[in-house]
Amino acid sequence: MSDSNDGSQVGSVLARLEQVRQSVRNDTATATNQYLRFQMGEAHYALPVTEVRGVDRLYPLTYVPGAPNFVLGVCNRRGVVLPCISLSELLGGPPTEITHNARLVLIQDNEAGGVIGLLADRLLDVVNISSESIEQPMVTLEQSALLHGQSRLRNGQMVLLIEADQLRQRINRRTESG
Amino acid sequence: MDRVQVVVVKLGQQSFAMLLSQVENVIAASDERLERQSPRGTMPLWLSPPRLRYLSDRLPIVELSRKLGMKMAMAVDKCELVIARIGGGVRCALAVDQAQGITQTELDSITPLPRWLNRESTTVWGSYINSAGEIVLLLDCEAMFTSTERTWLTMS
Numbered sequence: 606m607s608d609s610n611d612g613s614q615v616g617s618v619l620a621r622l623e624q625v626r627q628s629v630r631n632d633t634a635t636a637t638n639q640y641l642r643f644q645m646g647e648a649h650y651a652l653p654v655t656e657v658r659g660v661d662r663l664y665p666l667t668y669v670p671g672a673p674n675f676v677l678g679v680c681n682r683r684g685v686v687l688p689c690i691s692l693s694e695l696l697g698g699p700p701t702e703i704t705h706n707a708r709l710v711l712i713q714d715n716e717a718g719g720v721i722g723l724l725a726d727r728l729l730d731v732v733n734i735s736s737e738s739i740e741q742p743m744v745t746l747e748q749s750a751l752l753h754g755q756s757r758l759r760n761g762q763m764v765l766l767i768e769a770d771q772l773r774q775r776i777n778r779r780t781e782s783g
Numbered sequence: 784m785d786r787v788q789v790v791v792v793k794l795g796q797q798s799f800a801m802l803l804s805q806v807e808n809v810i811a812a813s814d815e816r817l818e819r820q821s822p823r824g825t826m827p828l829w830l831s832p833p834r835l836r837y838l839s840d841r842l843p844i845v846e847l848s849r850k851l852g853m854k855m856a857m858a859v860d861k862c863e864l865v866i867a868r869i870g871g872g873v874r875c876a877l878a879v880d881q882a883q884g885i886t887q888t889e890l891d892s893i894t895p896l897p898r899w900l901n902r903e904s905t906t907v908w909g910s911y912i913n914s915a916g917e918i919v920l921l922l923d924c925e926a927m928f929t930s931t932e933r934t935w936l937t938m939s
Contacts, residue, residue, distance in 0.1 A: 665917075667797060667910075667917070667918040667920065668797060668853065669896070669900055669901065669907060669920065670851035670852050670853070670901075670904070670906055670907055670920075671851075671852070671901045671904035671906055671907065672900050672901060676900060679896075679900075679910065679918055680918070681912050681916055681917070681918050684912060686894045686910050686912070686918055688897060688900055716899070719897075776899065777899055
């Protein structure tokens, strides 16, 4: 995939994300059904769009001595120091391999000092997921605490749904315990 | 506007800064300044075998990159050495790839590092973004060493 194609894909995802967030503002009843889907390794994950503050490319990372292993570092995002987290390592998976398709999914975490960036291997799309289609996730115990379920999309692909509050708690708990 | 003076150093591609008040001097390592001694089995990896002849003292040399967990081996005799005050009247030489000089940064431009990012240690206490857009991490030389390590440095 070329960079230009990737750029337009990201652009369309961003446009769709903004559209969905607008509709969420207009009709909160649909909020739980809108998810930003992204890829981490072989698996597809999704976060509720209401939790996503934006997406961005990955900027050059600065290593932080003494940080937990799931912290990739901090980066200069438009003049603000942004902590970046490897979702894969937070879920007990392998270290993240950074490719040119990698993107940051930005979420708010007031306890952690503001916005943080979750590194995704690739952004996919925004999908509608009905609450009836959500099943118990078939994952490891470590992962299950961060997920509120899994859902099979119309194309047959499985997507794991991340519980944002649990994710924030995991970040803060992991760092408390070192 | 309040400003703070810092000494900026490079480790690999990354910039770090230390408060000028915690730095006594910066010198280039050279063979005549280094006193070779046999490495001891109990030495931590970050402590370099040679010691630095500095004024009337012989200071321990600490490989800063290893001390910060960056796992970069350094050729101490090709480094620059920052003579740092690490608390309790103890000094040591921090080996860095390059000492870039003294600069001033406004207090307003310093971002304290979120507590969750460095809960294990307060060695990095903040950061700022320099004119090149790079993040410079601020190091506290006194917090870099535990009291045990400090004692160890004075005895080694």
